[in-house]
Amino acid sequence: MFNMNPLNLADAQMQQLIMLLVAGVLGFIIGYISRQRTIRELEGELASTERAIDDCLRTPVVVASATDGESIVLNRIRARASEIDFSRIGMASVDNADDLKVIVGVGPFLEKKLHAIGIYTFRQIANFNQEDIEKVNDIIEFFPGRIERDDWVGQATELANKK
Template sequence: MFTLNPLNLADAQMQQWIMLIVAGILGFIIGYISRQRTIRELEGELASVERAVDDCQRVPVASVAATDGETLVLNRIRARANEINFARIGLASPANADDLKVIVGVGPFLEKKLHAIGIYTFRQISNFTQEDIEKVNDIIEFFPGRIERDNWVGQAAQLVKKK
């Protein structure tokens, strides 16, 4: 009776090619839109993580409940530690700390202040520039010009050579 075989039509192969091309184009468009949405989501997530990292760097490190004047001072100093250019003077940790009290003019409490801002070694002090001296002097709330008068940089450089 009726023979409905689509392959018998004259333009059947042309229709199949057109449907294949349309399906490919639609797949590309849907994939492109999906990829762009994923990229926007990831960029938003990256921005929020970067903000969180910035917030962490601004928060005082290991703030202890202030019970006495020394702790208050150290917490205040610790909060400003990010103002120092550690890329220039170098990074150090408590594990490789030198006895900074060997430097004339540095006492026990001043050593604690220096540790609070991340200065642990003679090498870091020997790398101070004039700008670093002024910034550290301001942060540790020390007498203006005292670091230069006591020649911390020179003393630290000598101690580095002795090591």
């Protein structure tokens, strides 16, 4: 009766070729995206492993006399203070220290960490550039991107201008 065989159409082979090409392109795109996500995860694991290895190999500048974890962490952070570019952000000391806890996102222990690497004033934080933010974030072992999300630089700039 009716001849409904799709292979009898004049352009059936062309349609099949186009569908095969589209399927191949979609497969490539999905595979590429999946591979990039895997690469990002592996790079994150590699960075944390390298940080752990660096911590193991680094000799502390100050020997922890106390057995509590806080002093061990502060000594580990203090050992990395030389990685900060103080010629750009400025030098400060305990004598002219600001109350960094005023900045949203900075608590008492985090303030101790910042002091351990030589950051005492709002002006120093206000002078941070992107590289400084990443370096300080890594050294003080803080959540990635938290300094930017809480806008420490903006808050510190306002607080330094009010002084």
